[in-house]
Amino acid sequence: MKNIHRHCTPAFLPNLIGIPYEEMDCWAIVREFHRLYKGVEISRYIYNDPCDHDEIKVIVSNEKPNYLKVVNPKLGDIILIRVFGAAAHLGIYLNENQFLHTQKGTGSIVDKIEKWKPRIMGYYRHD
Numbered sequence: 292m293k294n295i296h297r298h299c300t301p302a303f304l305p306n307l308i309g310i311p312y313e314e315m316d317c318w319a320i321v322r323e324f325h326r327l328y329k330g331v332e333i334s335r336y337i338y339n340d341p342c343d344h345d346e347i348k349v350i351v352s353n354e355k356p357n358y359l360k361v362v363n364p365k366l367g368d369i370i371l372i373r374v375f376g377a378a379a380h381l382g383i384y385l386n387e388n389q390f391l392h393t394q395k396g397t398g399s400i401v402d403k404i405e406k407w408k409p410r411i412m413g414y415y416r417h418d
Contacts, residue, residue, distance in 0.1 A: 301366075303327045307391060310399045317381040320393050321369055324383045328367050331417055357417065364414035370404075371412045378412050 307323060315323065325331045334354065361368060364384040370392075372380040382392030385401065393399040404411070 301328050304385075304391070304401075308399055308401060310393065312393050312395045312398050315393060315399060317393050320391060320399055321381050321383060324367065324391065325417060329417070333417065355415075358415035361414050361416050365416070367416075369415045369417070370407075371415060372407060373410045373412050380410075382407075384414060 307320060307327075310320075322333045322335065325333050334357075358369065364370070366385060368384040370382040370384055370390050371378050372382060372392075374380045380392070380394075382390040382402070384390050384404075388404055389401050390404055390407075391399065391401055
């Protein structure tokens with residue numbers, strides 16, 4: 292967890308880092324972060340293949356009305372990311388430089404926003 296800005300990092304964040312993707316995909320990371328940080332339960336989805344971007348795209352599209360698009364994200368806001376041409380990946384905004392997400396091969400990690408910036412479709416806050 293080096294280089295994370297600790298002044299704005301929730302104490303439970305280390306518990307969400309290093310979880311294999313197969314145990315917690317990006318939707319599950321968003322759900323767990325919101326449960327721990329905001330005490331909010333977000334809808335749970337069961338889907339056939341977390342790598343099926345068309346299936347994920349439908350879920351994201353169906354959930355979008357429950358979220359407010361924001362220009363100035365805050366800790367805990369959801370980052371919607373385009374992968375393979377679809378809005379099918381999510382992360383949690385930590386600060387202006389970093390976000391939490393998970394993917395196959397790395398599991399859950401804190402990553403640099405700059406690296407993903409061309410793919411970021413927006414920042415959303417749970418109502």
